[in-house]
Amino acid sequence: MSIEWKDSYKTNIIEVDTQHQRLFTLMEELDSLYHAHKGSLIKNLSSIRKAVSELEQYTISHFLIEERIMEENNYPDLENHKLQHDKFTDKILEFKEKINNHTENDEATLDENLDHILKFLGTWLTNHIMIKDMDYKPYIKHVL
Numbered sequence: 001m002s003i004e005w006k007d008s009y010k011t012n013i014i015e016v017d018t019q020h021q022r023l024f025t026l027m028e029e030l031d032s033l034y035h036a037h038k039g040s041l042i043k044n045l046s047s048i049r050k051a052v053s054e055l056e057q058y059t060i061s062h063f064l065i066e067e068r069i070m071e072e073n074n075y076p077d078l079e080n081h082k083l084q085h086d087k088f089t090d091k092i093l094e095f096k097e098k099i100n101n102h103t104e105n106d107e108a109t110l111d112e113n114l115d116h117i118l119k120f121l122g123t124w125l126t127n128h129i130m131i132k133d134m135d136y137k138p139y140i141k142h143v144l
């Protein structure tokens with residue numbers, strides 16, 4: 001599956017678009033690690049863990065900024081949007097735990113987990129941007 005940023009994902013809110021692009025870059029980095037080390041993922045577990053952690057931390061800080069922007073602009077569906085962010089954050093944390101607690105001898109499970117994470121992340125983020133983020137777009141008049 002290819003994870004790449006497309007111009008159609010633009011909200012035209014520069015701060016948001018820049019962060020979304022960074023999220024795609026972080027996903028691409030994890031995807032490249034996965035494909036480059038298929039068959040020897042266990043050996044590369046520390047760089048995989050690092051990439052997952054970075055993605056998790058960046059996602060959380062991005063969500064907070066996005067929520068602040070929606071709040072400042074009185075976006076009416078903020079609570080619902082936050083709920084989606086929270087569910088996604090839980091999912092990433094769950095994945096992170098799985099990768100962090102991974103035993104040092106099970107290549108097949110690690111492969112399966114990473115494949116699952118990458119598919120889930122890519123699909124979720126694109127859908128979320130195209131549906132939920134596009135929905136707040138007309139409400140945003142200023143970004144501090």
Ligand SMILES: [Fe+2]
Pocket residue numbers: 066081085128132133
């Ligand atoms: Fe969002």
